[in-house]
Amino acid sequence: PYVLTEKNFFLYQEVTYPPEERGLQFGDGVYEVARIYQGKYFLLQEHIDRLYRSAEAIRLAVPFEKEELIDKLEQLREMNDVNEDAIVYLQVTRGSFPRTHAFPVENRPNLYAYIREMPRKLREIENGVRAILTRDVRWEYCYIKSLNLLPNVLAKQEATERGAFEAIFHRDGKITEGSSSNIFLVKGGKVYTHPATERILNGITRTKVKQFCDSLHIPFVEEAFSIEDIAKADEMFLTSTTSSIIPIIQVEEQLIAGGKPGEVTRKLQAAYEEAAGLAVKN
Ligand code: PMP
Incomplete structure (x- = not known):
């Protein structure tokens, strides 16, 4: 497979970095993951716009x-002859320089992008998943899609070890987001999610869900909900580029909606499929 770098296209094995790469040593960089469905980019412009915003935020x-x-x-995409469902991963770092925390004087960022096949998570989309709760110990700039993912990695590992699909972060009793997703709660026909503050990554899929809610006349309330609200939820779901929209049917020991995907979630999933050109054609 081919990889794009700031210089040219290379074969995957040809792309190597020196030990003193600032992405490796400091996590000094930003990234994006965008979806490819049936060989076509989905919402690529939105992801690119966010990449530039993240980059600007770290100068x-x-x-x-x-x-x-x-x-x-x-x-x-053409060089790799991608026709199936895949993702493109893209990262930009502050480059390779002798190690010192402050920015290098010279501006020589590294960029790479590669495509990897990634089927849709159809079983999870259909049946829903379990999630655990974990304390949000992250920094105050979660709106930047930075390479510093250690808290997210540790949270996801905890979920995996406990047989769950996702770890849901909470801070001061409120749900912020998932380790690699945004989290939503449905109550009384309204969809609740944490506002797009510096405490969460404003997901591209989250933004789409907001639009779907608007067109479906489902109130979309950007208000953080609490851990206690989960017990009273009618439905819950998560969103991300790789997952699309996945029902959450259990959080810790608490079953959500009797352990079945809810009606509002199904409507939003249908809207997503249509937007992504995935709706079954007869
Ligand atoms: N929050 C975090 C922390 C994430 O890593 C992701 C996945 N990129 C999301 C939310 C969802 O964002 P998106 O819908 O743009 O993939």
């Missing part, structure tokens, strides 16, 4: 103009 210059980067990603 990092992306080594391409937006349009140029999108062209190159299209080229990468």
